Amino acid sequence: xxxxxxxxxxxxxxxxxxxxxxxxxxxxxxxxxxxxxxxxxxxxxxxxxxxxxxxxxxxxxxxxxxxxxxxxxxxxxxxxxxxxxxxxxxxxxxxxxxxxxxxxxxxxxxxxxxxxxxxxxxxxxxxxxxxxxxxxxxxxxxxxxxxxxxxxxxxxxxxxxxxxxxxxxxxxxxxxxxxxxxxxxxxxxxxxxxxxxxxxxxxxxxxxxxxxxxxxxxxxxxxxxxxxxxxxxxxxxxxxxxxxxxxxxxxxxxxxxxxxxxxxxxxxxxxxxxxxxxxxxxxxxxxxxxxxxxxxxxxxxxxxxxxxxxxxxxxxxxxxxxxxxxxxxxxxxxxxxxxxxxxxxxxxxxxxxxxxxxxxxxxxxxxxxxxxxxxxxxxxxxxxxxxxxxxxxxxxxxxxxxxxxx
Ligand SMILES: *Cc1c(COP(=O)(O)O)cnc(C)c1O
Numbered sequence: 001x002x003x004x005x006x007x008x009x010x011x012x013x014x015x016x017x018x019x020x021x022x023x024x025x026x027x028x029x030x031x032x033x034x035x036x037x038x039x040x041x042x043x044x045x046x047x048x049x050x051x052x053x054x055x056x057x058x059x060x061x062x063x064x065x066x067x068x069x070x071x072x073x074x075x076x077x078x079x080x081x082x083x084x085x086x087x088x089x090x091x092x093x094x095x096x097x098x099x100x101x102x103x104x105x106x107x108x109x110x111x112x113x114x115x116x117x118x119x120x121x122x123x124x125x126x127x128x129x130x131x132x133x134x135x136x137x138x139x140x141x142x143x144x145x146x147x148x149x150x151x152x153x154x155x156x157x158x159x160x161x162x163x164x165x166x167x168x169x170x171x172x173x174x175x176x177x178x179x180x181x182x183x184x185x186x187x188x189x190x191x192x193x194x195x196x197x198x199x200x201x202x203x204x205x206x207x208x209x210x211x212x213x214x215x216x217x218x219x220x221x222x223x224x225x226x227x228x229x230x231x232x233x234x235x236x237x238x239x240x241x242x243x244x245x246x247x248x249x250x251x252x253x254x255x256x257x258x259x260x261x262x263x264x265x266x267x268x269x270x271x272x273x274x275x276x277x278x279x280x281x282x283x284x285x286x287x288x289x290x291x292x293x294x295x296x297x298x299x300x301x302x303x304x305x306x307x308x309x310x311x312x313x314x315x316x317x318x319x320x321x322x323x324x325x326x327x328x329x330x331x332x333x334x335x336x337x338x339x340x341x342x343x344x345x346x347x348x349x350x351x352x353x354x355x356x357x358x359x360x361x362x363x364x365x366x367x368x369x370x371x372x373x374x375x376x377x378x379x380x381x382x383x384x385x386x387x388x389x390x391x392x393x394x395x396x397x398x399x400x401x402x403x404x405x406x
Contacts, residue, residue, distance in 0.1 A: 091211025
């Protein structure tokens with residue numbers, strides 16, 4: 001890592017985010033090069049054979065590895081504090097690879113029921129068809145996770161913290177303890193905080209999963225994903241499956257996300273500061289029934305969040321509009337969303353542009369009413385991914401649709 005110099009000091013993550021990389025090419029490019037090449041030339045047949053056998057390092061084919069993708073992997077691993085990282089085509093691609101690489105029919109997974117909608121579908125439905133059973137439990141109640149364990153069969157605990165869209169926090173160290181006592185692995189989806197705020201491996205997580213589509217890129221441009229962990233797990237068990245399954249990241253997307261990482265710390269701190277200010281303001285508005293943001297004292301896991309997330313709440317918040325019953329709640333939530341002029345109505349978050357969504361009818365719209373109710377996602381809930389615009393402009397934009405606010 002680190003531009004090919006030998007004496008790598010213990011740099012701060014902000015420095016690693018800018019400097020951690022593979023060695024430069026002989027051209028001496030200052031910014032990392034984009035290697036758009038599907039395959040790589042081998043110097044001779046003997047060396048080709050050695051590389052294919054894994055006896056010699058070197059690039060072969062971009063489904064396996066690529067220098068630009070490698071730079072992204074090195075930099076992300078440095079930020080997460082894990083031995084290695086493996087890039088994937090998207091965040092969901094990372095979860096698919098995880099399941100394909102680590103599980104087989106008859107195995108059991110314990111997962112929070114508050115995880116990302118597509119994660120619920122993938123684990124509950126798709127992998128269920130292949131004989132992998134998943135128990136869905138409370139995001140915050142560790143005793144439910146413990147009760148769901150099936151010794152000898154539970155291989156994986158899957159957590160996402162904070163969760164989407166209720167921003168509930170789970171205790172990574174407690175779940176790691178449970179997993180390890182039972183011979184299972186803990187995987188943490190770290191999309192919401194990114195390594196700038198939270199490093200799950202430091203709390204005992206065996207694998208850290210990312211959607212690079214969110215804060216890592218940070219500018220809403222490309223899909224990307226990654227799994228970070230020990231060399232043994234990532235290169236020993238996941239990489240061989242990725243080589244044949246082809247859930248690989250394109251070099252172009254890797255290059256975009258690599259450059260995004262350079263400003264990650266700055267963006268997370270700035271967007272998080274605005275999110276806290278907006279959460280505090282929303283909490284005092286008559287048209288708002290409840291605000292979900294871990295940086296607020298009123299958040300049920302505030303103390304845990306501050307411990308686990310470098311004292312910060314992150315850049316995503318959600319709130320419930322005040323209403324009588326679900327129909328009025330949906331009407332008011334839609335009216336607020338439609339009255340904004342600045343916020344973008346779009347499913348993404350982790351962008352420099354502030355985004356606003358109605359989870360019950362979009363990201364979680366494919367769930368059954370029962371699944372939605374179990375996940376606590378009501379019709380009055382609005383999620384805001386706070387961007388880099390001036391906070392006063394965002395505040396005024398939200399106030400447009402809140403009766404009694406300005
Ligand atoms: C977006 C997201 C994913 C999926 O990532 P993609 O890159 O869209 O596949 C997974 N988990 C969380 C928490 C997300 O926000």
